[in-house]
Amino acid sequence: MARMRSEECRSFRPCARRAARSRLSLTSIAAALVLGALAWLSLADDARALPSFARQTGQPCGTCHTDFPGLTPFGRRFKLLGYTTGGGLYRTTPFSPSRDANDPGGQLRAYAAEQRIDGNGPMIPVGSGERGWVPPISAMAITGYTHTQVPAAAPTDPYKPNDNVVESPISFFWGGAITNNIGAFAQVTYNAPGPTAGNDPFAHTWTWDNTDVRYANTARIGALDVIYGITANNNPTVQDLWNTTPAWAFPYAVPAGLGGNTGPSAGTMIEGAFAARVGGVGVYTMLNDLLYLEATVYRTLNFGQQNTLGTDPVGSAGLFNYAPYWRVALEPHWGPHTLMVGTFGMTMDVHPWADPTGLASQATIPQFDRFTDIGFDTQYQYQGDNYWLTLRGSFIREFQNYGASFNGFNPGLAPSNPTDTLDSMRLYASLAMGGDNRVVLTGQYFHTSGTADAGLYNFDTNGAALAPNSDGFTAELAYIPFGVSKAPGWPWFNARIGLQYTYYTRFNGTTVSAQDNNTLFLHAWLAM
Amino acid sequence: MKRIALTLAALTVLLAAAPAHAGDAMSASIRNCTWCHGTSAQGYTVAPRLAGQQARYLETQLYGFATHRRDNPASKQYMWNATAALKDSTIRDLADYFAALPPRPANDGHRDLAGRGQAIYSQGIPEANVAACLACHGPNAQGIRDIPRLGGLSYSYLKQRLEQWNQGYHGAVPSPMPVVARSLSADEVEALASYLSFVR
Numbered sequence: 001m002a003r004m005r006s007e008e009c010r011s012f013r014p015c016a017r018r019a020a021r022s023r024l025s026l027t028s029i030a031a032a033l034v035l036g037a038l039a040w041l042s043l044a045d046d047a048r049a050l051p052s053f054a055r056q057t058g059q060p061c062g063t064c065h066t067d068f069p070g071l072t073p074f075g076r077r078f079k080l081l082g083y084t085t086g087g088g089l090y091r092t093t094p095f096s097p098s099r100d101a102n103d104p105g106g107q108l109r110a111y112a113a114e115q116r117i118d119g120n121g122p123m124i125p126v127g128s129g130e131r132g133w134v135p136p137i138s139a140m141a142i143t144g145y146t147h148t149q150v151p152a153a154a155p156t157d158p159y160k161p162n163d164n165v166v167e168s169p170i171s172f173f174w175g176g177a178i179t180n181n182i183g184a185f186a187q188v189t190y191n192a193p194g195p196t197a198g199n200d201p202f203a204h205t206w207t208w209d210n211t212d213v214r215y216a217n218t219a220r221i222g223a224l225d226v227i228y229g230i231t232a233n234n235n236p237t238v239q240d241l242w243n244t245t246p247a248w249a250f251p252y253a254v255p256a257g258l259g260g261n262t263g264p265s266a267g268t269m270i271e272g273a274f275a276a277r278v279g280g281v282g283v284y285t286m287l288n289d290l291l292y293l294e295a296t297v298y299r300t301l302n303f304g305q306q307n308t309l310g311t312d313p314v315g316s317a318g319l320f321n322y323a324p325y326w327r328v329a330l331e332p333h334w335g336p337h338t339l340m341v342g343t344f345g346m347t348m349d350v351h352p353w354a355d356p357t358g359l360a361s362q363a364t365i366p367q368f369d370r371f372t373d374i375g376f377d378t379q380y381q382y383q384g385d386n387y388w389l390t391l392r393g394s395f396i397r398e399f400q401n402y403g404a405s406f407n408g409f410n411p412g413l414a415p416s417n418p419t420d421t422l423d424s425m426r427l428y429a430s431l432a433m434g435g436d437n438r439v440v441l442t443g444q445y446f447h448t449s450g451t452a453d454a455g456l457y458n459f460d461t462n463g464a465a466l467a468p469n470s471d472g473f474t475a476e477l478a479y480i481p482f483g484v485s486k487a488p489g490w491p492w493f494n495a496r497i498g499l500q501y502t503y504y505t506r507f508n509g510t511t512v513s514a515q516d517n518n519t520l521f522l523h524a525w526l527a528m
Numbered sequence: 529m530k531r532i533a534l535t536l537a538a539l540t541v542l543l544a545a546a547p548a549h550a551g552d553a554m555s556a557s558i559r560n561c562t563w564c565h566g567t568s569a570q571g572y573t574v575a576p577r578l579a580g581q582q583a584r585y586l587e588t589q590l591y592g593f594a595t596h597r598r599d600n601p602a603s604k605q606y607m608w609n610a611t612a613a614l615k616d617s618t619i620r621d622l623a624d625y626f627a628a629l630p631p632r633p634a635n636d637g638h639r640d641l642a643g644r645g646q647a648i649y650s651q652g653i654p655e656a657n658v659a660a661c662l663a664c665h666g667p668n669a670q671g672i673r674d675i676p677r678l679g680g681l682s683y684s685y686l687k688q689r690l691e692q693w694n695q696g697y698h699g700a701v702p703s704p705m706p707v708v709a710r711s712l713s714a715d716e717v718e719a720l721a722s723y724l725s726f727v728r
Binding site: 059073078081084086087092180218220226286333335337338385435484 | 552555556559560562563564566567568570572573574575601604605606609610612613636682683684685
């Protein structure tokens with residue numbers, strides 16, 4: 001049974017890229033292309049630079065972002081510290097004591113009393129100016145125009161086959177401190193309804209989106225400076241500090257609308273296949289501002305929970321019980337330079353759906369397919385006088401063991417091999433120039449390759465099994481009006497205007513007509 | 529799912545309902561600084577070490593940021609905003625706290641330039657009318673009162689600050705440094721910054 005397992009991923013770019021492990025018949029190529037396009041319909045990036053963070057910290061967007069949502073070293077530390085650091089004019093949390101409290105530093109005065117060289121008071125008075133607490137709520141919207149080299153095949157209603165302007169997604173956030181040690185990034189997103197041929201049978205529009213609730217604290221243990229914390233989140237790698245891991249990787253905004261890039265159909269599981277379909281709790285630590293360690297355990301939400309929260313349950317491969325995720329990253333820093341070398345990974349025993357449509361049955365089968373993803377990533381970042389240079393690389397290898405699907409237990413998938421591998425690589429370079437009126441030039445090479453498997457990827461015109469191989473380049477020119485200062489009038493507004501072009505040299509295992517999928521995406525991303 | 533949500537909600541309420549101590553506000557203020565300056569305030573990337581700095585100097589600088597007198601680019605972008613809501617008592621407490629932390633040297637300069645830097649620091653450059661740095665900053669570059677501790681600060685920070693004195697930016701208080709720095713060549717700045725980064 002041929003079935004395109006395009007994950008409906010709503011606003012999750014990587015989830016959509018995960019898309020299908022499909023077995024396409026020769027006669028269904030056109031339909032598959034349409035379905036592949038539909039997988040991108042509801043796409044938009046999940047990443048956000050939050051004005052509520054700026055309100056809380058008093059800092060402009062450029063303190064934490066080279067170009068949002070790409071993070072600077074300080075942005076990574078803000079996340080590491082649980083979104084709780086303040087410093088702005090507004091009280092950080094509704095629960096924390098006011099800075100007007102009497103003798104707030106009494107203990108510290110005692111601690112420091114013997115160290116004090118002089119006893120002089122302050123030279124001039126500085127008014128506090130502290131204001132009350134404001135809920136850390138933000139909003140964003142992306143409007144995009146998408147043009148593909150070859151129009152999508154019908155049916156495309158309510159969109160045109162090409163050259164669509166789509167207002168999607170629209171998101172609301174809670175972003176900031178809850179207490180002095182607990183903070184949250186929680187997103188709710190509205191996605192424009194898909195076309196009539198959409199692949200979400202449950203027609204979700206509102207959905208929960210990226211969510212990361214953290215507790216963080218610091219300690220000094222012997223010679224170690226320790227930042228430690230707990231994360232509860234709904235998307236593997238959404239909690240990560242670096243933009244090298246899938247949840248926050250470039251491109252930050254992707255086409256929404258049928259005219260959009262159909263996107264390669266294969267992607268590793270950790271690249272968003274279970275975004276917003278899981279709940280996970282983990283512990284992490286940063287030692288001496290150098291070594292980051294994290295261990296998290298995920299579990300999928302059941303059919304009803306996913307459906308209630310706005311995700312399409314059968315858009316994923318199935319359900320798993322407990323899946324461990326790990327992350328190790330070493331980030332030496334010297335002056336304006338930071339370098340990170342790391343690894344991450346996850347292993348999942350996925351029980352496929354008994355009914356791939358989810359209509360007749362919402363159960364999974366007892367047998368499972370095992371997916372083990374192991375990633376390696378690196379980043380170098382340099383802060384110049386008036387620019388940021390960022391270089392990134394990531395490689396993920398997925399080991400696929402189709403214990404259930406290869407042996408005929410999975411009604412939705414029939415791979416030809418008992419085991420396959422799938423690789424995903426990205427090489428990225430970005431130059432963000434200027435303080436305000438920032439111009440950002442970004443280029444990325446992407447490469448997907450894996451085992452040829454006719455059951456998953458069909459045959460080429462010569463009858464040979466296709467591999468999931470895709471290669472290409474994405475280039476983007478972006479403009480961000482406010483980097484080191486704030487917008488007049490409403491200082492917590494920012495925008496990103498981007499012109500993005502994706503060029504494919506290979507698409508879904510073949511170079512034939514690969515350029516048909518080349519995509520131009522002009523978008524305006526507003527945040528407030 | 530519901531159980532997880534309820535657990536998280538209960539945890540949040542419990543933690544939030546805990547009595548807010550006066551020290552909590554100070555802890556939060558400290559974390560607002562160590563966010564960028566490093567977990568134990570030893571400096572992080574472009575943010576300089578605060579640990580062991582002269583308390584009076586820290587106070588002066590915080591007021592300089594808050595009143596926008598210190599106006600180099602990093603001060604404008606980061607510190608003007610960071611100090612906008614600080615009260616006098618908090619400034620004093622933060623200065624005392626960070627001054628009391630034991631400093632660790634950055635050790636990130638060029639070792640081959642350290643000898644030249646030490647000579648400039650100790651003896652000045654008489655032919656260029658550059659006074660010895662130790663005259664103000666002390667024999668161990670530890671500073672005093674409004675004069676900062678330079679020993680062990682990061683090479684890149686020291687180099688940038690020395691360069692900025694000659695670029696028209698203003699300090700928190702009137703200082704002879706623009707005159708001193710004007711006479712230093714680029715090589716001499718590098719040598720001084722290198723040497724000082726190793727001073728304990």
